[in-house]
Amino acid sequence: MWRAKLKSTGAYLPQREVLNRDLEPLMETSDAWIQERSGIQSRRFSDLSNETCSKMGAFAAREALERAAWSATDPDLLIFSTLSPDYYFPGAGVLAQRELGLANIPCLDIRAQCSGFIYGLSVAQAYIESGRANRILLICSEAQSALMELSTRGRNVSVLFGDAAAAICLEASPFDGSNSRFGLIDSLVHADGRFAEELVQQNPGTRQSPIASADMIGRGEMLPYMNGPAVFKHATVRFREALTELIGRTGISAEQWDWFIPHQANQRISLHVASELSIPEGKLISNIQNRGNTTSASIPLALHESICSGQIQPGDLIAMAAFGSGFTWGAALLQY
Numbered sequence: 151m152w153r154a155k156l157k158s159t160g161a162y163l164p165q166r167e168v169l170n171r172d173l174e175p176l177m178e179t180s181d182a183w184i185q186e187r188s189g190i191q192s193r194r195f196s197d198l199s200n201e202t203c204s205k206m207g208a209f210a211a212r213e214a215l216e217r218a219a220w221s222a223t224d225p226d227l228l229i230f231s232t233l234s235p236d237y238y239f240p241g242a243g244v245l246a247q248r249e250l251g252l253a254n255i256p257c258l259d260i261r262a263q264c265s266g267f268i269y270g271l272s273v274a275q276a277y278i279e280s281g282r283a284n285r286i287l288l289i290c291s292e293a294q295s296a297l298m299e300l301s302t303r304g305r306n307v308s309v310l311f312g313d314a315a316a317a318i319c320l321e322a323s324p325f326d327g328s329n330s331r332f333g334l335i336d337s338l339v340h341a342d343g344r345f346a347e348e349l350v351q352q353n354p355g356t357r358q359s360p361i362a363s364a365d366m367i368g369r370g371e372m373l374p375y376m377n378g379p380a381v382f383k384h385a386t387v388r389f390r391e392a393l394t395e396l397i398g399r400t401g402i403s404a405e406q407w408d409w410f411i412p413h414q415a416n417q418r419i420s421l422h423v424a425s426e427l428s429i430p431e432g433k434l435i436s437n438i439q440n441r442g443n444t445t446s447a448s449i450p451l452a453l454h455e456s457i458c459s460g461q462i463q464p465g466d467l468i469a470m471a472a473f474g475s476g477f478t479w480g481a482a483l484l485q486y
């Protein structure tokens with residue numbers, strides 16, 4: 151039997167830091183409003199001349215590959231998660247593969263938005279446990295500031311999101327079933343497409359001509375739309391459900407987790423979920439304050455930063471959960 155083991159992590163942050171007060175001249179907002187509603191103080195915005203989605207993903211992956219001591223011929227599957235790909239097609243996975251000089255391995259693109267990392271983990275788990283892959287590179291990268299309208303019209307979305315990339319290397323480890331607290335213990339994913347339009351960017355899409363007209367741009371139809379209160383309400387419910395299901399499936403209670411890394415959507419959501427599951431605030435890992443919501447990169451970025459700072463130690467049990475557009479959601483339990 152095989153189990154996926156976390157071998158290494160890597161990350162990339164764009165150079166440009168954008169403080170809340172940098173947004174104030176661009177729209178009717180305030181540092182106080184943003185901090186109170188989301189906990190965010192600053193985020194990074196990419197410079198698209200060099201920090202495209204695939205390039206940032208490759209920068210993060212390079213660090214993860216180096217830390218794993220893997221060469222370009224070692225990974226046998228690349229999984230790439232993003233909602234902000236370089237191109238409409240092909241997916242960003244092949245662009246990162248080219249950038250990294252990886253062999254002709256399959257590149258699988260995941261479109262599960264903020265749940266992309268957990269979806270990626272569940273695919274990696276299936277490939278490794280079935281013996282189809284031995285070494286998997288999972289990249290999550292977001293250059294979503296390119297999609298934001300920095301104006302009062304776009305403010306409920308644009309103040310929340312930031313750009314970043316993170317990557318992990320997962321390796322097949324022999325597993326005799328005796329120690330259930332080993333490697334990627336479990337992952338689960340769900341979706342409910344009835345709410346697809348509550349958090350959506352409809353264009354460019356093929357329902358309308360993908361050739362943007364001046365009218366479409368004027369009406370804001372090329373921009374993300376979010377029903378913030380609806381997303382908030384569903385997120386809190388689905389986070390709790392996913393984590394409760396994870397506890398039931400693994401038989402490992404929340405008290406036994408060393409750390410909880412929720413998708414960094416909003417600090418108020420994270421605190422609410424932690425409180426519902428009686429997870430002490432000291433076990434809650436948050437980086438939203440200076441990263442914003444980095445969509446699928448948020449969990450692996452927080453994981454990487456916590457490992458690098460020494461907060462997460464070998465052997466620690468880490469619960470993770472995400473919720474995002476789709477709606478999609480999921481959870482995973484990992485022993486580092």
Ligand code: COA
Pocket residue numbers: 178179180183184187188264305306307309376377378379380381382385415416419443473474475
């Ligand atoms: N600055 C100032 N005011 C803003 C604003 C901004 N950036 N964005 C929205 N507002 C205004 C609204 O227009 C509204 O004004 P009105 O009362 O005059 O109509 C008011 O603030 C309250 O808006 P509302 O959307 O009800 O606020 P909220 O308390 O729900 O907070 C969010 C807004 C977006 C922070 C909150 O809904 C949220 O976090 N939702 C979940 C978002 C999320 O997690 N998304 C990612 C999922 S992966």
